[in-house]
Amino acid sequence: xxxxxxxxxxxxxxxxxxxxxxxLVDGDRILRVGRDLAPDSDTQVVELPAGLVVCPGLxxxxxxLREPGQEHxxxxxxxxxxxxxxxxxxVACMPNTSPVNxxxxxxxxxxxxxxxxxxxxxxxxxxxxxxxxxxxxADIAELKQAGCVxxxxxxxxxxxxxxxxxxxxxxxxxxxxxIEHCEEQTLKADGVAxxxxxxxxxxxxxxxxxxxxxxxxxxxxxxxxxxGVVHIAHMSARQTLDAVRYGKSRGVLVTCEVTPHHxxxxxxxxxxxxxxxxxxxxxxxxxxxxxxxxxxAGLADGSIDVIATDHAPHHYDEKRVEFxxxxxxxxxxxxxxxxxxxxxxxxxxxxxxxxxxxxxVNPARxxxxxxxxxxxxxxxxxxxxxxxxxxxxxxxxxxxKSKNTPFDGWQLRGGVAATIVGGRVVYVxxxxxGFSRTLRRELR
Amino acid sequence: MKKDLLSIADLSCEEITLILDTTEAMREIGQxxxxxxxxxxxxxVVNLFYEPSTRxxxxxxxxxxxxxxxxxxxxxxxxxxxxxxxxxxxxxxIEAMQPDMIVLRHASSGAAHLLSRICRSRxxxxxxxxxxxxxxxxxxxxxxxEHKHRIEGLKVxxxxxxxxxxxxRSDALLLTKLxxxxxxxxxxxxxxxxxxxxxxxxSTSVDEAVADADVIMLLRIQHERMQGAFFPSVREYFNTxxxxxxxxxxxxxxxxIMHPGPMNRGVExxxxxADGPYxxxxxxxxxxxAVRMAVLYLLAGGVEDEAAA
Numbered sequence: 001x002x003x004x005x006x007x008x009x010x011x012x013x014x015x016x017x018x019x020x021x022x023x024l025v026d027g028d029r030i031l032r033v034g035r036d037l038a039p040d041s042d043t044q045v046v047e048l049p050a051g052l053v054v055c056p057g058l059x060x061x062x063x064x065l066r067e068p069g070q071e072h073x074x075x076x077x078x079x080x081x082x083x084x085x086x087x088x089x090x091v092a093c094m095p096n097t098s099p100v101n102x103x104x105x106x107x108x109x110x111x112x113x114x115x116x117x118x119x120x121x122x123x124x125x126x127x128x129x130x131x132x133x134x135x136x137x138a139d140i141a142e143l144k145q146a147g148c149v150x151x152x153x154x155x156x157x158x159x160x161x162x163x164x165x166x167x168x169x170x171x172x173x174x175x176x177x178x179i180e181h182c183e184e185q186t187l188k189a190d191g192v193a194x195x196x197x198x199x200x201x202x203x204x205x206x207x208x209x210x211x212x213x214x215x216x217x218x219x220x221x222x223x224x225x226x227x228g229v230v231h232i233a234h235m236s237a238r239q240t241l242d243a244v245r246y247g248k249s250r251g252v253l254v255t256c257e258v259t260p261h262h263x264x265x266x267x268x269x270x271x272x273x274x275x276x277x278x279x280x281x282x283x284x285x286x287x288x289x290x291x292x293x294x295x296x297a298g299l300a301d302g303s304i305d306v307i308a309t310d311h312a313p314h315h316y317d318e319k320r321v322e323f324x325x326x327x328x329x330x331x332x333x334x335x336x337x338x339x340x341x342x343x344x345x346x347x348x349x350x351x352x353x354x355x356x357x358x359x360x361v362n363p364a365r366x367x368x369x370x371x372x373x374x375x376x377x378x379x380x381x382x383x384x385x386x387x388x389x390x391x392x393x394x395x396x397x398x399x400x401k402s403k404n405t406p407f408d409g410w411q412l413r414g415g416v417a418a419t420i421v422g423g424r425v426v427y428v429x430x431x432x433x434g435f436s437r438t439l440r441r442e443l444r
Numbered sequence: 445m446k447k448d449l450l451s452i453a454d455l456s457c458e459e460i461t462l463i464l465d466t467t468e469a470m471r472e473i474g475q476x477x478x479x480x481x482x483x484x485x486x487x488x489v490v491n492l493f494y495e496p497s498t499r500x501x502x503x504x505x506x507x508x509x510x511x512x513x514x515x516x517x518x519x520x521x522x523x524x525x526x527x528x529x530x531x532x533x534x535x536x537x538i539e540a541m542q543p544d545m546i547v548l549r550h551a552s553s554g555a556a557h558l559l560s561r562i563c564r565s566r567x568x569x570x571x572x573x574x575x576x577x578x579x580x581x582x583x584x585x586x587x588x589x590e591h592k593h594r595i596e597g598l599k600v601x602x603x604x605x606x607x608x609x610x611x612x613r614s615d616a617l618l619l620t621k622l623x624x625x626x627x628x629x630x631x632x633x634x635x636x637x638x639x640x641x642x643x644x645x646x647s648t649s650v651d652e653a654v655a656d657a658d659v660i661m662l663l664r665i666q667h668e669r670m671q672g673a674f675f676p677s678v679r680e681y682f683n684t685x686x687x688x689x690x691x692x693x694x695x696x697x698x699x700x701i702m703h704p705g706p707m708n709r710g711v712e713x714x715x716x717x718a719d720g721p722y723x724x725x726x727x728x729x730x731x732x733x734a735v736r737m738a739v740l741y742l743l744a745g746g747v748e749d750e751a752a753a
Binding site: 195196197199200201202203204205206208274275276317320321322323324325 | 530552553561610636637638641
């Protein structure tokens with residue numbers, strides 16, 4: 001069956017498009033993108049309401065789906081349901097499950113669960129080291145063979161410089177990037193919040209930005225040494241961004257990502273509106289305004305390659321404890337698009353086209369997966385955005401199994417209208433008026 | 445007054461003054477032959493102590509009993525925490541028995557805020573992690589006011605482990621609110637980042653910091669919280685920062701020496717200073733009972749309730 005999406009603004013930077021185009025989908029592929037495409041007799045025509053944006057499917061390259069092992073927090077099914085509701089057609093999931101995704105068996109299990117859920121595409125990321133213990137390399141060739149698209153010991157850094165060197169060299173043979181959670185652990189120690197005025201007055205143990213940047217500098221140096229590819233995950237500190245810029249200026253194969261919460265929030269959230277709110281406890285921590293502003297500048301000037309959510313679901317019991325004892329992390333899949341549109345596009349920090357690069361083109365390029373483009377013949381992974389939709393964030397409506405977000409109740413401008421994976425409509429936002437009934441009908 | 449006493453940061457100058465003025469009246473009760481008034485009769489106060497404490501717990505218990513509250517103390521380290529019950533569940537179970545107030549001492553900063561959000565009972569923070577110890581700061585202010593008849597304009601120097609001290613945070617907030625010039629002093633490894641934004645001066649030279657001080661307050665070197673090498677040895681700490689007679693001599697002649705206890709003699713304070721004529725350390729302890737009586741009384745409804753009854 002063919003389907004013609006008509007009346008949308010197509011933003012497809014990979015093909016140099018930003019304008020009013022029709023998108024013709026044939027089965028699970030893009031057939032054509034052009035003006036005034038004529039439908040055949042068997043083409044379903046979808047007239048999009050005014051003001052919507054059609055872009056290549058968004059890819060979140062940093063999520064925790066928690067399965068296997070922590071299904072009380074999230075499963076592949078609930079996580080991918082949250083993903084498509086958040087406009088993501090694909091997610092890359094971190095290996096710190098239980099057991100760790102350090103072998104083909106776990107990778108295949110995750111892919112099987114993803115196929116059963118049949119919502120967003122799932123790209124497993126394998127462990128760098130066996131059991132993420134930092135001692136010996138995991139079976140990286142086997143992981144790649146089974147479907148892993150990168151390796152990381154996320155949750156913690158690659159333990160030693162020597163192991164990181166070997167990982168970069170070894171993964172390089174298979175064209176895999178090493179994704180690094182940058183944290184110098186002796187400097188982080190038992191810190192729970194950004195080291196600064198707010199942590200000091202609240203009596204919380206601090207984590208300086210240098211705990212992140214020192215490790216980033218180590219890894220950038222090792223990428224230079226080995227010619228390997230390193231991707232700096234969830235960057236939070238201005239010093240780390242400086243390190244990445246330094247690496248890029250020297251031709252090192254380094255890329256980086258930032259989460260919405262690190263370009264929206266600061267450590268002031270520790271004190272207000274809810275003092276010691278465990279939903280603002282994440283690792284890396286929320287930093288100061290100067291760091292947040294550095295992230296905005298990095299997004300604007302192109303130093304930052306990717307926006308990823310670090311979606312980290314936790315059960316409410318686990319978060320309803322003393323700040324010291326709460327686990328790090330917040331959910332992100334269902335708030336990312338609204339935060340990007342409200343905080344980046346509408347204030348003019350970046351263009352919509354750049355958002356698509358950050359959320360789709362670049363993640364696809366770094367992970368070397370399909371997507372990021374509406375080229376003819378590409379998979380029909382399409383996200384339809386509603387940039388002017390008034391959104392009120394509500395945990396009650398979220399599809400993630402966990403509700404640990406500091407954004408509950410926030411009013412934001414911009415949201416997701418629909419999500420299409422492989423030509424199949426997997427999400428339609430009921431709040432977008434004027435949507436053709438045909439899409440909704442297909443969901444049932 | 446708000447529902448709870450969680451931190452000095454939440455108090456206005458007027459509220460602080462009200463507490464200190466009420467303390468005067470409460471102290472008088474402690475000087476009577478029959479040290480008991482019926483003010484909190486029928487009220488139930490639970491002292492929930494997750495950390496060992498002799499001074500603070502005893503002080504609260506005596507204050508509660510002098511006000512005729514029904515009071516019980518739960519040293520939690522010996523009960524449900526060993527069975528894996530969360531703080532929230534323990535608090536909700538206590539709440540189910542309808543107490544009026546819960547006095548909480550806990551090793552985690554923000555624990556009192558957590559209870560405040562889930563409990564109907566009034567919460568009094570008796571020390572939460574490295575955050576605050578508001579009744580200590582109130583009794584310190586009361587003691588200073590007793591001796592100096594004012595707080596505004598006084599030079600108060602606080603020396604010791606600034607980083608881990610909840611007393612420091614409460615005292616710095618309270619004394620700066622009331623207009624004192626506060627200088628905090630300790631090894632650079634034990635100075636909280638950004639603390640000067642509270643309006644205090646930071647010094648790493650004790651000789652300079654104590655010069656012309658009206659009040660010198662020592663903070664305990666908390667061995668149990670020291671996980672890193674913050675300073676090389678107790679001996680070197682004493683030589684560099686310890687409060688000796690020679691250092692006290694640099695302060696004003698009428699200086700008073702304070703310590704929230706428990707003291708490490710020969711570490712942060714020399715014995716002859718602790719026991720010397722300018723030491724008001726035991727007065728602090730005595731005033732602690734009166735301050736806690738005032739806080740309990742005011743939180744329980746204070747004047748308005750009494751008038752209504």
